Amino acid sequence: MSGKREPRTMAEKTAHHTDDGSGSGLCPAPEHSAQTILSNDPGSFAWSVLANRHPALIQQVRDAFPYGPRQHQALDALLDANNNGVIEPLAPSEPDHEQWSVWGRGLFGRSWFDAPFLWAESYFYRRLLGATGYFGTGPWRGVDPFAPFKRAELRGTAVDEELRALDALADVPADERATALLHASVWGNRADLGFRVTEGDTAPSTAADDLVADDSVLLWQLLPSGADATVAV
Template sequence: MKSEGVVRGKSEGARGITPFWHSPHAVFIGKENEVGHIRHPRVLTVNWESARFSNKLRLMTDHPAPVRTDGSNAFARRSMAERLPGIFDEVLERNPDYPPGIKHDVRALRTAIVEDAPMALFGPPAPDHDQWARRLAPREGETWLGTDWFFAEVFAYRHLLAACRYWTTRRDPFRPHKNEELHSEALRDAVGEALAVDGSLRERLAHRLLNCLWGNRMDLSMEGVAAQGTSAEDEHLLSNDLPDVVDDLMAGDAGPVHLIMDNAGTEEAFDLVLADLLLDSGLAPTVTLHVKMTPVLVSDVLGDDVYWLLDVLEDHGGTLAELAGRLCGQLRDGRLRIVPDFFWNLDTPLRNVPSRLEQTFADAALVVSKGDANYRRITNDALWPPEATLSDAAGPFPAPLLALRTLKSDTLVGVDPDTRARLDQQHDDWRTSGTFGVAQYAPWAGGVRVCRCRDDTEIPVAPE
């Protein structure tokens, strides 16, 4: 590596995509690698005389727009118009003791979506009201079936919480779904098999990372995907950067690891098995579990779900109870942490991660983004050119980033065009069936999200 110093950033972006940090207006303070590209940029300085910005600063000056529910993307339209109303019907079926008022409001929400009514903000007070008001404002007048899909989807789930009086009752409308998964024999057996895998530390780490990937199939909002289970063929892994991830974790200094979690149940259990290995082996001094603040997308993990799973594992006895005991001890010691945040309930792109989380990630050895919804957050839920990479999509990010995801929506980067063309010929639904997966790694996806003016004033870029 060359010495620390001021170097002008230059890197190859995807064809037709020009992130600002690839432009001649950007100067990085960081380390330059052997081919003259910036590997670990930490500060971005802007030549304000040559750069041109809108009054809303962004590092990505040109990136694809998110897919919409208006029929331009068939899967998004079907998911919003058919699958989501079906899920709301299931909520009422699995919660038969809901009072008449809640049942009425859930049905009214379902009807509004099916009939393509204009979206409106739920009423205050609520702790996340202002955040949603800011997200809705640019879409004023748009309808449920005529807007950005990721926004419409998570906003509909937030409306469901309002209909179910969540902040009054604190009752998770998806708890019956989660209960079946957490107490299933399949979960018990899968965790037992994962713990039984022997070998060197490197081999066990690689195996547990792979478990975390295929565990993402256990999505309670998509029964057809979950039915495939957690076993997969080599050909199902379309992009595999796990050897690089293992190399970096094994070779580098031990540093904090962060898991941005997805589904409760089997996938959650695999995440905890990975966390246990990282902590027990000394590969990470701390592991932080980033979870949703409120229920969303049926099976997404809440803080309470982690403790619930630990209780279930303890009740099984044997090696599963021993795992639960170690994890409970790590929670008590502060080495394992659970951090809920409203950010993960929104549709906000990862490139707009708020400073409270960015500062948390700044010293991480690795941040693992789990699942399809978090992948959509990385890619802005957009259809990128075939040449685009995870780094292109993620933009600036303060730590090494690993995305583990089974494909359940159309957005995708980092898979070579020949593979895409072959799968297009073989499988109509390969992007959405959950059969295929990716393990994609950006050793450093960008720099600290600060613009430094000529007078050394620092301006946060793209705030939440």
């Protein structure tokens, strides 16, 4: 037997030397990808959204409007499915049935808690709108079930304070004002109706600290000063 080691292939060099059950003693290196967030870990944020927030939203919507028996029955069914049942596809008569069938392939029949969190959250709101008759042909068609809560928040003092902070931006240089407004748009969802624009937030290094990626340079190239265009952030 020769004392020289045979040269290894690139696949062998990059493989983990653990047994994969085939007898080769080699397992391919695991792929480095983000883990899918589910809602089946009690105490996690995703779990709390499905276990606590979704039932509260259903009750809130139910109490806000004089819905009829059909809407109440549909909301009760959604609550039971969220808490104890499984994800069901939309009825074939729904206009977006085919699209959601594609998006939900492999997920229908699972517990809501065992589906990817972001998908489950989106589909929950679709089912909630459907339960209230938003997509139907009756009197509730197109009626936003969250409209009363949105109007109440927009009339709150917190919004007035944030708008006053925006007024203060009139006295800062144009580039700093643009950066502050961009950050306000980016963080608006995280702060609900708060713009996250306060005194001192005009510096580029403050509101940008938590950004995963900053494509603002590209944005300003696509939206030059004075351009007649609208950008949804």
